[in-house]
Amino acid sequence: MSAPGNGPVLAxxxxxxxxxxxxxxxxxxxxxxxxxxxxxxxxxxxxxxxxTVRGAELTVLALAPEVFDGVDxxxxxxxxxxxxEWAPIAAARGAIAVDNSGAFRMDPEVxxxxxxxxxxxxxxxxKGIIANPNCTTLSMMAALGALHREFGLxxxxxxxxxxxxxxxxxxxxxxxxxIEAVAGxxxxxxxxxxxxxxxxxxxSVEDTPFTAPLxxxxxxxxxxxxxxxxxxxxxxxRNESRKILGIPDLKVSATCVRVPVVTTHSLAVxxxxxxxxxxxxxxxxxxxxxxxVLVDDPAKGSFPTPSDVVGGDPTYVGRVRQALDFPTxxxxxxxxxxLRKGAxxxxxxxxxxxxxxx
Amino acid sequence: MSAPGNGPVLAxxxxxxxxxxxxxxxxxxxxxxxxxxxxxxxxxxxxxxxxTVRGAELTVLALAPEVFDGVDxxxxxxxxxxxxEWAPIAAARGAIAVDNSGAFRMDPEVxxxxxxxxxxxxxxxxKGIIANPNCTTLSMMAALGALHREFGLxxxxxxxxxxxxxxxxxxxxxxxxxIEAVAGxxxxxxxxxxxxxxxxxxxSVEDTPFTAPLxxxxxxxxxxxxxxxxxxxxxxxRNESRKILGIPDLKVSATCVRVPVVTTHSLAVxxxxxxxxxxxxxxxxxxxxxxxVLVDDPAKGSFPTPSDVVGGDPTYVGRVRQALDFPTxxxxxxxxxxLRKGAxxxxxxxxxxxxxxx
Numbered sequence: 055m056s057a058p059g060n061g062p063v064l065a066x067x068x069x070x071x072x073x074x075x076x077x078x079x080x081x082x083x084x085x086x087x088x089x090x091x092x093x094x095x096x097x098x099x100x101x102x103x104x105x106t107v108r109g110a111e112l113t114v115l116a117l118a119p120e121v122f123d124g125v126d127x128x129x130x131x132x133x134x135x136x137x138x139e140w141a142p143i144a145a146a147r148g149a150i151a152v153d154n155s156g157a158f159r160m161d162p163e164v165x166x167x168x169x170x171x172x173x174x175x176x177x178x179x180x181k182g183i184i185a186n187p188n189c190t191t192l193s194m195m196a197a198l199g200a201l202h203r204e205f206g207l208x209x210x211x212x213x214x215x216x217x218x219x220x221x222x223x224x225x226x227x228x229x230x231x232x233i234e235a236v237a238g239x240x241x242x243x244x245x246x247x248x249x250x251x252x253x254x255x256x257x258s259v260e261d262t263p264f265t266a267p268l269x270x271x272x273x274x275x276x277x278x279x280x281x282x283x284x285x286x287x288x289x290x291x292r293n294e295s296r297k298i299l300g301i302p303d304l305k306v307s308a309t310c311v312r313v314p315v316v317t318t319h320s321l322a323v324x325x326x327x328x329x330x331x332x333x334x335x336x337x338x339x340x341x342x343x344x345x346x347v348l349v350d351d352p353a354k355g356s357f358p359t360p361s362d363v364v365g366g367d368p369t370y371v372g373r374v375r376q377a378l379d380f381p382t383x384x385x386x387x388x389x390x391x392x393l394r395k396g397a398x399x400x401x402x403x404x405x406x407x408x409x410x411x412x
Numbered sequence: 413m414s415a416p417g418n419g420p421v422l423a424x425x426x427x428x429x430x431x432x433x434x435x436x437x438x439x440x441x442x443x444x445x446x447x448x449x450x451x452x453x454x455x456x457x458x459x460x461x462x463x464t465v466r467g468a469e470l471t472v473l474a475l476a477p478e479v480f481d482g483v484d485x486x487x488x489x490x491x492x493x494x495x496x497e498w499a500p501i502a503a504a505r506g507a508i509a510v511d512n513s514g515a516f517r518m519d520p521e522v523x524x525x526x527x528x529x530x531x532x533x534x535x536x537x538x539k540g541i542i543a544n545p546n547c548t549t550l551s552m553m554a555a556l557g558a559l560h561r562e563f564g565l566x567x568x569x570x571x572x573x574x575x576x577x578x579x580x581x582x583x584x585x586x587x588x589x590x591i592e593a594v595a596g597x598x599x600x601x602x603x604x605x606x607x608x609x610x611x612x613x614x615x616s617v618e619d620t621p622f623t624a625p626l627x628x629x630x631x632x633x634x635x636x637x638x639x640x641x642x643x644x645x646x647x648x649x650r651n652e653s654r655k656i657l658g659i660p661d662l663k664v665s666a667t668c669v670r671v672p673v674v675t676t677h678s679l680a681v682x683x684x685x686x687x688x689x690x691x692x693x694x695x696x697x698x699x700x701x702x703x704x705v706l707v708d709d710p711a712k713g714s715f716p717t718p719s720d721v722v723g724g725d726p727t728y729v730g731r732v733r734q735a736l737d738f739p740t741x742x743x744x745x746x747x748x749x750x751l752r753k754g755a756x757x758x759x760x761x762x763x764x765x766x767x768x769x770x
Binding site for chain 1: 596662
């Protein structure tokens, strides 16, 4: 598939990064792909590396304007600043850029797309750029989109249980190192004992991607500080949910909390709708959605947990309850792999949707 | 203090258990106590043990009707069934029973008390029994009580981050063993890899207090199954909050989730009030409350986390935000040691309040 053939040309920018690696796994795992050619692109530092994609060894190309010539769809899995500079260049060379960074998500001229929720939005892209949502927002979009179509979503109160890999490979390595530092010690009973154990193991508690110890702890912070004490992550959940679902006045309160889980974000969702909802009907809606796996039989210990669903593509939904004191509200718990559906998979699904639509 | 002297007689039933041990620490840590005598009581199996309380070595007495003779206040830190049988016996012998189990909390003839919220409720106790709330509910009561007095609480949406010690010493030991089993391995990337590591370390994943792996995971379940898919823990949060705050029609939705933290429960709280609220006024209210420590300067990385507050008596509150789309709502994050304020401390504070009131 990597040799020029019939079909559009796909480029992957950021092919050697953490999400880029998951992207290649996803492309390799597809039964078939619509692409006539696949180009791998990375910073000049990583150019020349060889990676195997669907059986063919591909040489990573250095990021430059010319590499986008002839490209139909260019997926960007790179930091915000790189996307901000290079996605418009790719678009100017004729590619449709599908960007997984935060650079364009709230740009009114850039659609923000989750294919099973608002696939049609990809058709209107005046800048030639389509954005992929933040991983925390994405984790609940398939479930909320399906419920919204039937009941009309009005309000959302969300608390997150976010994985370390949301902070990249650095976050994954840090959590593993912290768990090693606290293991075998009877910690967690006295204020500061975890912090001391990390320092004793040579882990700086100042210079960490999580601001505070994450092992044997939870950290109510993700992103950077915005007005009113809100974190950037919490505002993304609000603003991106509104844009994807097409509900500009959706009421949203989110509290984003990091937990000592390597990969897979979870969310406790309280969703208020315009009409009455039942657990039975919600179960039917979830069961009918191909990208959702319903795991909801607490009598048998059946509910989604991150360590049981990591590595998979679907959104896992469970603990569905009709809110006792809010007749039009549902409470539920959702888990989604933040590196797959939360990042690479959704970006790739947008790219395939573009290929299908021609 | 343990020899008969001037002052009322205090009994501690369950003196040799996990919460009982914390209770003795609390009694030993008080600057002064009002008691003329303290009696330690446990099951016949633990009777005869010697424990030091405020410098005096006390022999644990076997639970029997006669040990309550002459007792003014009897604190119960025992399982529900033991409380259900023995608190009425203590009351019949003339003691006021302060019970930390779930046996009497929703009994309309038993007050459910958090001293800084509803101390006056202890005066009306037709059964001679006063109940101490569930630890998850307790973690947010000081904060919500203070806000309710000024703004009038109407609705509550809560997601919990509950510690392993909520499941007792067995829960603490299990989490330590699980962390040891996963440490030093690159786990958390593939579904089931944590489960396999636990089994390889000889830890049954069927026979666990948490239903699912807790290390490198979060588990959206605590308690037992009730109607409509709700857990008993979630219904306690709803029903006990209503009773303590004296708001019978308070609207509550709670999702209770266990996290790999040894001790200290955290809660993400979305609270809707009857009148407009500001972060500034909420900060003033929290700062004026002796039992609350306000930790809320995210620009400096300042917010409460369990591992930084465990072992302390206060409730720690941070991440206070005016909800952007709900003009009368606040979002905040609260941490409280579930073995201290969440259990032993509040029970002891009720006992001292009784001693003060005579």
